[in-house]
Amino acid sequence: MSNTIETSLEITTPIDAVLFDYGLVLSGPPNAKAWARMRTITGLDEESLHREYWAHRHEYDRGTHIAYAYWELVAAGNGLTFTPEQIADLVATDTDLWTDLNYPMVEWARALQQAGIRTGILSNLGDAMAAGLLKKFDWLSGFYHCTWSHALQIAKPERAIYQHATEGLATAPDRILFVDDRADNIAAAQEFGMKTIQYRDHAQFADEMYARGFGPLLHPRPHDPAHDALDKTKAL
Structure with a gap:
């Protein structure tokens, strides 16, 4: 079973990083x-x-x-x-x-991180909002890179902010899956070259992940450093 998942992940979902919007993706509706x-x-x-x-x-x-x-x-x-x-x-x-969390997505982000898959956040947030969230949620430090719009004075759907997020993840756009709730942000990410899914609710999201061939990403295996060491030995 696990070997099947590994093979499927490699063949059908060429994704090296998952990029999340914050509001209405990692968070739930306004409190x-x-x-x-x-x-x-x-x-x-x-x-x-x-x-x-x-x-x-x-x-x-x-x-x-x-x-x-x-x-x-x-x-x-x-x-x-x-x-x-x-x-x-x-x-x-x-x-x-904006601090009621969308727990299925937060837990999925953690599972991806534990599997060694890079995760990032690309969010339009004001200065005080970003500072407040970073102070409240320690788990935000688990993301490989976070792009907060206020710090750059650019915002989705401007092309430059997708470029910044891509560089921060050190991943080619076509190897990034971007998840956002807004159609205009999704369209801009697609134009930039990212793979995308517009998030409406979790059932729809999971269905679309499977339909698009990204299903194995929903159940990533925890990263095993010993496996990396074995691969290096084989390469020698």
């Missing part, structure tokens, strides 16, 4: 309690907060705005001014909004 707290802090109704939260989000993720400036824009769009204390609370709560 409802955190969103309700943001409404309480701001005093805004659902429509007003939702409108301004997303109106400036891409430029925040892209690093055009730091967190403080982003929340000033959210306030101004509603004719308000937030105090420094409100903004500090909003920054912390915004991180909480």
